[in-house]
Amino acid sequence: MxxxxxxxxxxxxxxxxxxxxxxxxxxxxxxxxxxxxxxxxxxxxxxxxxIPTRRPKGGQPGNKNAVGNSGGPGGPEGNDYAVKHGAYRKFLPQDERFQEILEMARNLDPLDMIWDSVEIAYAKLIDMQTKMYVTDKDEMIKELKKQKFEVVDKGSKEEPNYEQMVTEEEYEFQFSWDRQATDIKAYTVIMRELRSAIKQYLAAAPENDERRLKLELMQAQVNKINADVKILDKQALDEGDKPIEILITRKGERV
Missing domain, CATH: 1.10.10 (Arc Repressor Mutant, subunit A)
Incomplete structure (x- = not known):
C-alpha cells in the first residue's frame, strides 16, 4: 500500500x-x-x-466578442445558431433567390406543397401532349453534330493568309417515328410523377377538400391522353424499330 x-x-x-x-x-x-x-x-x-492550464470563465482580458450585446434572451439580430436543422444550412446555396424560395417553402402547408406537385406534373403532361404529334410520317430532321477543321494558307509565300476551313462534317438524321418514341418515353416518366403526386395528395387530404373535384377532372383528361398515347405507340411500332442514322461526309460531298 x-x-x-x-x-x-x-x-x-x-x-x-x-x-x-x-x-x-x-x-x-x-x-x-x-x-x-x-x-x-x-x-x-x-x-x-x-498539468493542463485551467481557462478562466468568460473571455480573455481584452476580448471584445460581446461588445454591443446587452445580454438577455436570444442572440443579436441575424443570429441563426438556434435555427432548426441549422446543421444543414451551411450546405445550402446562400444566394438571395434560393433563400427567398426556401423561406416561402417554410411558410407553405405540406398539403399545399403536394398539390403544387400535382399541378406542375399535370402542366408538364399537357405540354408534352402538344409536342408528341408528328404531322408527316416521312418527316426527317438533319442536325449537324460535329465538324473538323484544318488551317489552310490561302496567301502567297511572301504574304501568308491562314484561314480555318471545314474538312469534315457529321450529321445526325432523326426520323419521325424515332422522335415519337422518345416523346412517349418522356410522357411515361411525367405520368409516373403525376400518379405519385396524386396518390400522396389523396392520402393526406381530408374528404371534404374541394381540390378532390379538380383531381377528378384531371383524371378524365389524363385518361384521354393515355388513349391517344396508346395509338401513337402502336403507330411507332408499325413503322418498325429503325435507329437514328449518322452520316459522316467530307466537305464538298453531297448529303
Whole structure:
C-alpha cells in the first residue's frame, strides 16, 4: 500500500500553480521550510509541467466578442445558431433567390406543397401532349453534330493568309417515328410523377377538400391522353424499330 502524499508536497504544487507557474522552486522551499532539491524531485515525479492550464470563465482580458450585446434572451439580430436543422444550412446555396424560395417553402402547408406537385406534373403532361404529334410520317430532321477543321494558307509565300476551313462534317438524321418514341418515353416518366403526386395528395387530404373535384377532372383528361398515347405507340411500332442514322461526309460531298 502506497503512502499518502505529504501535506508539503501538495502545498508546494498549489503555491506553484497559484503563482501562474512563475514562482521559483527555491522560494517555495523557503516558504515551506524544506530543501529545494525535494521540491525539484516532486515536480519531476508529479509532472507539474504536464498539468493542463485551467481557462478562466468568460473571455480573455481584452476580448471584445460581446461588445454591443446587452445580454438577455436570444442572440443579436441575424443570429441563426438556434435555427432548426441549422446543421444543414451551411450546405445550402446562400444566394438571395434560393433563400427567398426556401423561406416561402417554410411558410407553405405540406398539403399545399403536394398539390403544387400535382399541378406542375399535370402542366408538364399537357405540354408534352402538344409536342408528341408528328404531322408527316416521312418527316426527317438533319442536325449537324460535329465538324473538323484544318488551317489552310490561302496567301502567297511572301504574304501568308491562314484561314480555318471545314474538312469534315457529321450529321445526325432523326426520323419521325424515332422522335415519337422518345416523346412517349418522356410522357411515361411525367405520368409516373403525376400518379405519385396524386396518390400522396389523396392520402393526406381530408374528404371534404374541394381540390378532390379538380383531381377528378384531371383524371378524365389524363385518361384521354393515355388513349391517344396508346395509338401513337402502336403507330411507332408499325413503322418498325429503325435507329437514328449518322452520316459522316467530307466537305464538298453531297448529303
Amino acid at each position: 502506497s503512502r499518502p502524499k505529504s501535506t508539503n508536497r501538495t502545498a508546494a504544487l498549489k503555491l506553484w500553480l497559484k503563482s501562474s507557474r512563475q514562482k521559483k522552486l527555491t522560494e517555495i522551499a523557503d516558504e515551506l521550510g524544506i530543501s529545494p532539491a525535494l521540491i525539484r524531485k516532486w515536480k519531476h515525479l508529479d509532472k507539474w509541467d504536464e
